[in-house]
Amino acid sequence: MKNYYGRLCAETYEVLHAAAPEDELAFYLSYARAGDKILEPMCGSGRFLVPFMERGFDITGIDLSEEMLSSLYRKAPRAHAFKGDILKFDSDAPYDYIFISSGSFSLFTDEGAADRVLVKLRSLLAPGGKMVIAAESMAGACNGDGSYRLVSAIPFDDGGELRFSSMDRYDAKTQTQYSPGRYELYRDGELVESEWMDFQIRLYRFGELEQRLERAGFASVTTYRSFDKEPAKGDMDEMFLYECSVG
Template identity: 55%
Template sequence: MELKQNYYGSLCTEMYEILHKKAPQDELEFYLSYAKQGEKILEPLCGSGRFLIPFMERGLHISGIDLSGEMLEKLKQKASDAQVIQADITDYACEEKFHYIFISSGSVSLFTDIGLCKTILNKLKKLLLPGGKLVFAVDTVADRCPDDSEYNVSVSVKTKEGFDLILKNKNYYDEKSQTQFSPSIYELYNGTELLQSEPMDFQTHLYQFGEMEQYLMEIGFTTIKTYSSFSKDIAIDDNCEMFLFECSY
């Protein structure tokens, strides 16, 4: 079976929904802090809606984009009137402009090709209205996983049908490219019977302090704030699990 890089298939989506059905409150409040009633908001990589739906519930005008049909199906089950489209962000074209665009959960780190990452960020910049803000997070080099050569069970959950859904993965970090490789296998069991297996080639780019800021300046953002926490502490070095960026031009 072909490995899909960073694509959330059916088993991956099922586990994600069990483990991450609701957004962490501190992270949700961080992204909500930039939202204003009446303004147009876009959430690329919106997944199954754990951020998008709370925005909707507050009466905010938000749209979403995601490549995973499985994720968007979960979202639609929870909010049938959600304004979302299935698209690859690299191919996304839209005449509409937005006051506020955000990408949650460090998902920008999934764009491990830096040239492609810059292209996507530049596209999002062009979707902003004058004075609009792009806000997103990335993983840092401090969030590196220990290397291991064998697949190990990292997560095991029960589905609503009573099946066992397990995640096996291993990790390898490439220092030169700052890429964390985490090939994974999702397996669904009824007792000892394997019902379904789904491989995933999970990769993330881990950022050093000052790295993304340089890319954002190259793209043309003129005001960039870098935080180390959802409480908006200013980042001063690599010793935090994530960088949060607030960008405008």
């Protein structure tokens, strides 16, 4: 399945991205108010959701990966999260604040699906609510040499090693970055388990997603290029962060 985080992928993610970067966490926390009902779609293993919980916020997560959610529950057994597709998610009450972190919105590579997700998220927001999402910019376009390269090798106390390899190919026509990943678990030098991930993200041009957000019904959209809320300037900004309001 495209962009599905399996067991070995989730285990690698937990080692390489165990904690939320402080500047990124502070950025998302800056929109949260006491008493807010908060939703984090694509919450993964909870590196943002757990710090929100620890600060007393009422936050709910949703993610497609059972393996990533299992990692979340190991860290925070009382976490409130659902396994499922955001397009099929419903709530008894609207949310005051919704955020999608770490460029994860770019995982919706199909333009039609991305538009439907934005409309769905708009429908889940309360009047006066805010949504903040991160997406990848054109700065992420990368072409490799057509071969896999070793990205990380994680040793275990029992002598095992989890290796993650990836390759890169950019398709300018669809603005899609293809970075398939290969996860391999070795014990005593022998391969005992492997997993492949069809990882794809859509890269956005400056002004492109803003139009989609407005069509989805958001009253105002502000785009930043950094977690200190510096206004975006162009296609090659390192990232895009969208602050969206509901009238």
